Amino acid sequence: xxxxxxxxxxxxxxxxxxxxxxxxxxxxxxGHAATALxxxxxxxxxxxxxxxxxxxxxxxxxxxxxxxxxxVVIYKNLQGSYDCDILLVFxxxxxxxxxxxxxxxxxxxxxxDEEMKKSAIEEVGNIxxxxxxxxxxxxxxxxLLPTPPIHTTDVFDAILxxxxxxxxxxxxxxxxxxxxxxxxxxxxxxxxxxxxxxxxRDELISxxxxxxxx
Amino acid sequence: xxxxxxxxxxxxxAEMIVARNPTIISTTVGSCIALCMYDSMNRIGGMVHxxxxxxxxxxxxxxxxxxxxxxxxxxxLLSALISKGAKKEYIKxxxxxxxxxxxxxxxxILKIGVNNANVVKKKLADLGIPLVAEDTGGNRGRIIExxxxxxxxxxxxxxxxxxxx
Numbered sequence: 001x002x003x004x005x006x007x008x009x010x011x012x013x014x015x016x017x018x019x020x021x022x023x024x025x026x027x028x029x030x031g032h033a034a035t036a037l038x039x040x041x042x043x044x045x046x047x048x049x050x051x052x053x054x055x056x057x058x059x060x061x062x063x064x065x066x067x068x069x070x071x072v073v074i075y076k077n078l079q080g081s082y083d084c085d086i087l088l089v090f091x092x093x094x095x096x097x098x099x100x101x102x103x104x105x106x107x108x109x110x111x112x113d114e115e116m117k118k119s120a121i122e123e124v125g126n127i128x129x130x131x132x133x134x135x136x137x138x139x140x141x142x143x144l145l146p147t148p149p150i151h152t153t154d155v156f157d158a159i160l161x162x163x164x165x166x167x168x169x170x171x172x173x174x175x176x177x178x179x180x181x182x183x184x185x186x187x188x189x190x191x192x193x194x195x196x197x198x199x200x201r202d203e204l205i206s207x208x209x210x211x212x213x214x
Numbered sequence: 215x216x217x218x219x220x221x222x223x224x225x226x227x228a229e230m231i232v233a234r235n236p237t238i239i240s241t242t243v244g245s246c247i248a249l250c251m252y253d254s255m256n257r258i259g260g261m262v263h264x265x266x267x268x269x270x271x272x273x274x275x276x277x278x279x280x281x282x283x284x285x286x287x288x289x290x291l292l293s294a295l296i297s298k299g300a301k302k303e304y305i306k307x308x309x310x311x312x313x314x315x316x317x318x319x320x321x322x323i324l325k326i327g328v329n330n331a332n333v334v335k336k337k338l339a340d341l342g343i344p345l346v347a348e349d350t351g352g353n354r355g356r357i358i359e360x361x362x363x364x365x366x367x368x369x370x371x372x373x374x375x376x377x378x379x
Contacts, residue, residue, distance in 0.1 A: 058227055068242055068357055070372050075316065150316055154244070154372050158355020161244030162315050164227060165265050165326050 021208035023052055025135045026177045029192075032131035037124070041102055043183060047128075051178040057164050057195070060174050061156045064191055066091055071156040074125025076146040078133070082200040085163055086132060086146075088125045088179075089156065090190040097188045098124055098181060118151055125149045128179075132192060136200075140207045163195060225263050228282035232260035232294045235363030243311035244355045245327035247284065247334055251291050251307045251343065252365040253300035259362030260298075262291045264311075266326065267333040284333035292341060307343050308367050308379055309334055310358055312350040327351070347379035 030047040037045045053063065061067040072095035078084040090098060099120045126149045137144045152159060177192040196204065220236040227246065231239055235257035241248050243263065252259030262281050266272050269283035280286035296302060312331035331350045338345050347367070349356070354371040361368075370376045 152316060154315065155242055155355040155357060157242040158244030158313070158357075159315055161227075161246045161265075161355070162326065165245060 028135035029132035033128045036127045046182045048180045049177045053176050054173050057174045066156045072153045073159050075150045076129045078144050078146050083197045085195040086129045087193040088128050101183050122149045122151045140203050228279050230262035230281045232298050233362050234258050237362045238359050240359045242357050244313050244315045247311040247330045248358045249309050250360045253304040255304045257363045258300045260291050260295050261360050262287045267329040288337035306346045307338050308347045310349040314353050317353045
């Protein structure tokens with residue numbers, strides 16, 4: 001939903017659904033990320049979210065069709081009272097595609113060693129996650145300082161384990177943005193997964209409501 | 215094992231199952247622990263997927279499942295096996311998991327894997343259940359299949375390695 005649709009929400013509901021606030025953050029984040037990625041590779045990349053949902057974390061691998069599948073995850077965390085974990089996830093083949101899309105103009109895939117692939121995908125993660133964080137930051141007027149990106153490749157369910165252990169302590173749900181990167185007609189799918197703590201979630205929803213109603 | 219009658223069941227976080235041969239129980243763990251116990255004389259075994267070390271440290275209100283925590287899941291699986299006909303003197307244990315999936319990070323919760331494994335081992339020792347094999351630690355996730363009759367755990371990691379304990 002974009003800013004001009006705000007009146008629609010004022011008309012339709014007193015309670016603005018959490019999902020719509022997320023969608024708004026997503027669309028801001030996608031806009032920032034697409035611009036930054038396009039500038040980086042000097043070619044137009046667009047980002048859309050075919051699906052956005054809120055789910056229990058353990059349901060996420062199945063919902064994304066990545067249950068027990070090898071994935072590449074780039075992870076950043078916000079520390080302190082607004083603790084929040086954000087992951088960008090690609091199935092292994094999609095990860096190769098995004099790396100290739102990022103560096104095709106500069107190198108052949110065959111010339112790339114693992115370190116170069118790793119730093120390319122970390123950069124994508126840095127930009128995409130950073131853009132989501134700026135969107136959250138814009139919404140809440142808070143300065144959010146994330147950790148540098150960390151990258152790992154493993155079975156999705158096993159990677160989520162550790163977040164589930166952490167989340168269990170706060171009974172949090174995962175907000176999932178299935179993400180489609182488009183470049184020259186090629187579509188590459190990944191997902192942004194956000195685990196907000198309650199304080200940040202409440203802050204977002206209350207600021208989001210006043211923004212949408214404003 | 216009769217392949218036609220063989221049942222396959224999968225468990226998720228904080229779930230536990232006890233089954234008779236022929237059954238294969240599977241799960242996937244990162245920092246979590248798959249604790250398997252079996253009585254090969256009576257051909258019965260079970261698995262619990264443990265998430266966190268000590269219940270009292272995390273579940274202040276005492277409202278959560280005992281199966282989620284190492285110190286309470288070990289006796290829970292033992293009782294479940296005995297109630298289904300296993301004999302304590304024949305029961306053996308094996309464990310896998312407890313990885314540190316993000317070794318580079320320093321957040322205490324991300325090192326939970328090692329604590330999980332330590333608490334399980336301590337509790338098994340307290341209860342007098344021999345731990346006959348383990349595949350713990352490292353920084354890889356594990357896809358696990360446990361044959362309840364033989365007590366064999368088949369462990370696959372994403373680097374393509376398969377081992378049996």
